[in-house]
Amino acid sequence: EINGLVAQNEALAWGEFRTGNVGIGGTTWVPPDWQTLPDRFERGIEAILPIDNPLELAMMFSLWSARELMKNGLDAISRPDTS
Secondary structure, X not given: OHHHHXXXXXXXXXXXXXXXXXXXXXXXXXXOXXXXXXXXXXXXXXXXXXXXXXXXXXXXXXXXXXXXXHHOOOOOOOOOOOO
């Protein structure tokens, strides 16, 4: 649902997993095969949903997302210096 709001009119399909493999220019990293995405997401959600505290739940979701990026050699937040 969040992706549907954030990516609306910005992605080919928003609010759903991509249905094809993609590449990223300027890097040798290859994103996961599109067919593995629903299972990867479900396993991550199953691991964090039992957390009752809303603050801890949000923090774990954020850390889980950042970990997935960093595990694959990407910075969790990348912002060019514009100063």
